[in-house]
Amino acid sequence: EAGVTQFPSHSVIEKGQTVTLRCDPISGHDNLYWYRRVMGKEIKFLLHFVKESKQDESGMPNNRFLAERTGGTYSTLKVQPAELEDSGVYFCASSQRNTQYFGPGTRLTVL
Amino acid sequence: GIQVEQSPPDLILQEGANSTLRCNFSDSVNNLQWFHQNPWGQLINLFYIPSGTKQNGRLSATTVATERYSLLYISSSQTTDSGVYFCASNTGNQFYFGTGTSLTVIP
Numbered sequence A: 001e002a003g004v005t006q007f008p009s010h011s012v013i014e015k016g017q018t019v020t021l022r023c024d025p026i027s028g029h030d031n032l033y034w035y036r037r038v039m040g041k042e043i044k045f046l047l048h049f050v051k052e053s054k055q056d057e058s059g060m061p062n063n064r065f066l067a068e069r070t071g072g073t074y075s076t077l078k079v080q081p082a083e084l085e086d087s088g089v090y091f092c093a094s095s096q097r098n099t100q101y102f103g104p105g106t107r108l109t110v111l
Numbered sequence B: 001g002i003q004v005e006q007s008p009p010d011l012i013l014q015e016g017a018n019s020t021l022r023c024n025f026s027d028s029v030n031n032l033q034w035f036h037q038n039p040w041g042q043l044i045n046l047f048y049i050p051s052g053t054k055q056n057g058r059l060s061a062t063t064v065a066t067e068r069y070s071l072l073y074i075s076s077s078q079t080t081d082s083g084v085y086f087c088a089s090n091t092g093n094q095f096y097f098g099t100g101t102s103l104t105v106i107p
Helices: none
Strands: A005-007 A010-013 A019-024 A031-037 A043-050 A053-056 A065-068 A075-079 A088-095 A106-110 B004-007 B010-014 B019-025 B031-037 B043-048 B052-056 B059-064 B069-074 B083-090 B101-106
Touching (some): A005 A088, A019 A106, A031 A075, A043 A065, B010 B019, B019 B101, B031 B069, B043 B052, B043 B059
Parallel strands (some): B010 B101
Antiparallel strands (some): A019 A075, A031 A043, A031 A088, A065 A075, B004 B019, B031 B083, B052 B059, B083 B101
């Protein structure tokens, strides 16, 4: 069974540009989460989907971040326009019940 | 939200040594997971352990939910154990992570 996959693995963009990150959860997992780790600090929750609905988006830092999960399958996280402080590693996780399974992360660098 | 504290923040071990990593959490939780972030940045599930003890090879974990802490034991450490170890807990669906323990195992 395939695990959680994320694309791209790395992205380097300039301040002001737009970047879209993609996450494909484990097949059959209704719950999908986005987290990020910036500046070597702790990993912080961004938001949680149940199928295609946003269950909790309390961790989204500001309106430059937009997450979608079309059809309850894969999810995208768009950052527009990107700022320097958005640099970090963005993780996606999925779960069916208690255990969350994490993807390899996307390392985002904003120059 | 839940406060999660990990100790020690950094640890250097000689290959073959044993170690114990600690995770304290501030409130009752219904989930507790340990992860290993390898040098490539991937987060690998180690244990789902809201209570009790589990063992997997050279690794074992114990959570004492009533006292709000969890321990991760690494025995006979190997260089491939290097990386950052995170614990995370939640009450609902949102995970709260500790700041991690950075482990370096030297040959």
